[in-house]
Amino acid sequence: MIKVLLADDQALVRGALAALLGLEPDIEVVAQVGSGAEVVPAALRTGPDVALLDVQMPGGDGLDAAGALRSALPTCRVVVLTTFGRPGYLARAMRAGASGFVVKDAPPEQLVDAVRRVHAGLRVVDPTLAAESLSSGTSPLTDRERDVLVAAADGSTVAAVAARLHLSEGTVRNHLSAAIGKTSARTRAEAVRLADERGWL
CATH class of the missing domain: 1.10.10.10 (Winged helix-like DNA-binding domain superfamily/Winged helix DNA-binding domain)
Structure with missing residues (x-):
């Protein structure tokens, strides 16, 4: 059983994701939180295998939470799930130790597949975003x-x-x-x- 933590500040989105993942026989949602600050405490309580983190949340964004989670619970793999498919976010997510980056308008089966693949130790990145990221380069800002x-x-x-x-x-x-x-x-x-x-x- 793959234990999943969901972090999204929109309760409806969180609920829909939990319902979607709950239909899978090998996936169990063990925690749902609405802010970046809640991610690590919830993960330490429930020991998820995979965390799905939204980028834009109050109390620290999902990219900051990804880095904190990787430090606090290195066995938990992170998938950044976002409405904002921006190349710079992808680069920051990878630097924070995320194993996956999926945009929210991806088909549901793609999200389920991403959870399974990341749990198996693979990296999963939205292909369109990966191409954009390569063409736009990294942030020039210090x-x-x-x-x-x-x-x-x-x-x-x-x-x-x-x-x-x-x-x-x-x-x-x-x-x-x-x-x-x-x-x-x-x-x-x-x-x-x-x-x-x-x-x-």
Whole structure:
């Protein structure tokens, strides 16, 4: 029996996935959570073999949760399941130790197959997304540039971003300028939007 943990902040989606997987004779959903922060505690309680993690959740996204889960429970394999089929997300998921990346509009049998294959030690990646990822390359942003863009995404002033990240205002301006250049944007708001669309945030 393959024990599965589901993490998605939408209760209807979680319920539908649980019902779908529950129809399979060799799969049992042992935990369902609605935020990234709940993933590791639930996994430590229930010992899943495979975790299906949504990318965008409150309390830490699925990509952060994937990394934390790999550290806390290395035997649990991770499949990132997302509406957002962005090449940058795929790269981040793989760096976080995910074994699979499946978009939510994939046929149900593809998701079931992904669970079985990942449990067997294989990697499963949506083929269209894999091709896009290879053609678009990796994120050109440094970790600090990414942090500054994320902190500036809500429209915060340079001073507020600097205070939040414990950096000088000049350093924040330099990182924002570099990020704007690397995304070929005209403004920092556009840089945030473009980086987010490419999965670099």
